C-alpha cells in the first residue's frame with residue numbers, strides 16, 4: 001500500500017499543442033515541457049529546480065493536441081479512452097494513476113474522453129471503453145479493452161513496445 005502523498009503539482013498538469021504544462025514542485029511556477037523533450041531532465045525556468053516528467057495522467061480534450069502528442073512525444077503514450085458515465089472506466093482510473101506515477105518519463109499517460117474528443121475516438125474506432133492503447137511515433141502499437149490492475153497495464157505496455165521494436169529491427 002502506497003503512503004505517498006499526492007502533491008498539488010501532480011494533479012495540476014495540463015496540456016496544449018506545445019506540450020505538457022507542469023507546476024514546479026519548488027516554486028509553483030508553471031513550466032512547459034515540449035512533447036519532444038519528455039523524458040529528459042528539465043529545469044524550472046524561474047528557480048532552476050529540476051522538473052520531473054509528468055507523474056499523473058494528462059487529460060487531452062482537443063484532437064489537435066492529441067495529434068501533436070501522438071506524433072511528437074519522445075516517450076510512448078499510454079492512452080485511456082474513457083467516458084464519465086462508464087463504471088469500469090472509474091475502476092481503471094486509479095490504476096492508471098499508479099502506472100503514471102511509477103513510469104514518469106517512461107510513458108505519458110493520457111486520458112481521452114470519447115464523448116468530448118469524438119473525432120479521435122472515431123479515428124481509433126473505439127467501440128468499447130475503457131480501451132487502453134499504446135501510441136508511439138503517431139501510430140497505434142496495440143490496444144486492450146476492459147479493467148485490469150496497474151501491474152497488468154504495465155506488462156501490456158512493455159509487451160506491446162517490445163513487440164514493436166522487434167518488428168522494426
Ligand SMILES: [Zn+2]
Pocket residue numbers: 024025026027028029044045046047048049
Ligand atoms: Zn521553480
